Amino acid sequence: MLNVTFYGVRGSTPCACDTNRRYGGNTSCVVVESPGEDPILLDLGTGLRFYGLTIPCDPPFRGTALVSHLHWDHVQGIPFFAPMLHDGALLDVYGPRQELGSLSEAVKTFIQPPYFPVGIEELAGEFRFTEVENDVLNIGAATVTVASVPHRGPTVGYRIESQGVVIVYISDHQQPAADSYEVTAEVLALCADADLLIHDAQFDADEFLLRSDWGHCTVEYAVEVARQAGVKRLALFHHDPSHCDDRVDELLLFAQQLDAASGLQEVLAAAEGLTLSFEPASLR
Secondary structure, three states, rough: OOOEEEEEEOOOOOHHHHHOOOOOOOOOEHHHEEOOOOOEEEEEOOHHHHHHHHOOOOOOOEEEEOOOOOOHHHOHHHOOOOHOOOOOOOOEEEOOOOOOOOOOHHHHHOOOOOOOOHHHHOOOOOEEEEEEOOOOOEEEOOEEEEEEEOOOOOOEEEEEEEEEEEEEEEOOOOOOOOOOOOOOOHHHHOOOOOOEEEEEEEOHHHHHHOOOOOOOOOOHHHHHHHHHOOOOOEEEOOOOOOOOHHHHHHHHHHHHHOOOHHHHOOEEEEEOOOEEEEHHHHHH
């Protein structure tokens, strides 16, 4: 069984409050787990802290993080991930090649004084950094394909193939224009026939008109990407911090009623604590 668990589903900034209790207020962090394999973490936002609370200290943690990009909401959880405060812990961090300096240098820049009390090197666990762009990686039993995604700054998406199950993660995706549903060939290839697509759905149409250059997309665009790529299940993700639970409910219902959604098996809205389970292809 392959499990996908959401620990942080928000974009831009953590925003926990009573009005978004059901969907949660932590920023991007999703964990893919299967028996006998080290976990694969998708982004390291503030949801990472809560994932860390579920992990025993012994034996030392081993895992892989696939980071979409280095905007603050996707990496803010790194120094608060409790398993990395113990000797012997290891986290392999993959992320996009940077325009200036290395991935390792960029992360170390913001996890040091005066931005944080200690440097990342002072944490007991070991972080190993690898830059990716358009690559194919072998991570345990999984094959991971990396492709560039339009956003503000170097950004990638990930396709995880394991046990005949395909999970695709595209957290931040710039829609070309309000009236455009064009999708790059790289993104369509990444998403093709996925069992689950976790996709940016931060804005409604009116919000996009005011923030069209912020690097995100509308709910309609997320559904259209899924339709064009032949995706089976779509998880709306990276909810705007201004969207309360009721508003996310409304956007979910709207997405489910779109004509483009008719070809999908399911459209859902990602929520903290939600686990989606997939049987290996051999058992279907």
